Amino acid sequence: MKRLAALLLVLVAPLGAQPPATEASIPLEVAVPVQRFPHDPRAFTQGLFIDRGELFESTGQIGRSSVRKVDLASGKVLKSAAIPPPYFGEGAAPWQGQVISLTWQNGTAFRWDRTSLKRKGSFKYSGEGWGLTSNGSELVLSDGTEQLRFLDPKSFKVKRTLKVTVQGRPLKFLNELEWVGGQVLANVWMTQFAVRIDPASGKVVGVIDLSRLRSEAGAAGSDQVANGIAYDARTGKLYMTGKEWPALFEVRLDPVKPGG
Numbered sequence: 001m002k003r004l005a006a007l008l009l010v011l012v013a014p015l016g017a018q019p020p021a022t023e024a025s026i027p028l029e030v031a032v033p034v035q036r037f038p039h040d041p042r043a044f045t046q047g048l049f050i051d052r053g054e055l056f057e058s059t060g061q062i063g064r065s066s067v068r069k070v071d072l073a074s075g076k077v078l079k080s081a082a083i084p085p086p087y088f089g090e091g092a093a094p095w096q097g098q099v100i101s102l103t104w105q106n107g108t109a110f111r112w113d114r115t116s117l118k119r120k121g122s123f124k125y126s127g128e129g130w131g132l133t134s135n136g137s138e139l140v141l142s143d144g145t146e147q148l149r150f151l152d153p154k155s156f157k158v159k160r161t162l163k164v165t166v167q168g169r170p171l172k173f174l175n176e177l178e179w180v181g182g183q184v185l186a187n188v189w190m191t192q193f194a195v196r197i198d199p200a201s202g203k204v205v206g207v208i209d210l211s212r213l214r215s216e217a218g219a220a221g222s223d224q225v226a227n228g229i230a231y232d233a234r235t236g237k238l239y240m241t242g243k244e245w246p247a248l249f250e251v252r253l254d255p256v257k258p259g260g
């Protein structure tokens with residue numbers, strides 16, 4: 001239990017918040033590598049997903065931003081579309097034969113054809129864009145705050161917003177997202193943790209320790225944080241990577257017993 005309290009403290013520490021209550025009932029899991037794949041160490045990963053068995057990634061940094069289709073086994077970039085300056089690429093998600101990608105502070109999202117990666121259009125939105133995922137009928141967007149926006153994929157209009165909390169405290173810096181089995185998994189920026197979010201209540205219902213992945217990837221730089229979660233609903237396999245990591249992992253999530 002001490003360990004979980006410490007982890008939650010790390011999660012909320014960037015907020016300057018008080019330590020959370022120690023009576024934590026939030027289950028903790030650790031992400032364990034099952035298989036290691038090569039990953040482009042120049043990819044500043046902002047979005048990761050699998051659509052119809054194909055791996056897609058979006059990357060950030062001005063002048064290095066892209067949307068790409070990647071061969072999982074070799075890490076080879078099969079097709080890539082540049083997101084040109086001044087745009088800073090952020091998260092991406094599939095939507096009906098398209099890829100929709102965000103930009104950080106440019107207030108612009110792009111639509112791409114999933115096969116050709118040709119740009120098909122754009123949307124405007126307010127605030128920042130960080131992570132994006134799809135639940136089949138809506139897009140879910142994170143923007144660096146504790147808020148998630150549920151969007152109409154056709155119009156990009158906000159249908160509802162959700163405040164994410166850990167034991168009643170807002171959890172900011174929600175980054176890359178993935179819809180997995182009725183929950184939203186989210187990397188938490190500048191931490192070695194991801195969280196499971198109940199999309200109805202906004203409550204964090206699980207914490208996932210990613211530190212072993214980062215250390216096995218050999219990612220040591222302060223910006224080289226875990227970011228990138230992809231779930232293949234057809235195989236039930238979960239994949240994770242990070243910014244400029246030379247590795248992408250298929251992972252298993254092992255429960256950590258309280259006090260363990």
Ligand SMILES: [Ca+2]
Binds near residue numbers: 047048132177230
């Ligand atoms: Ca994702």
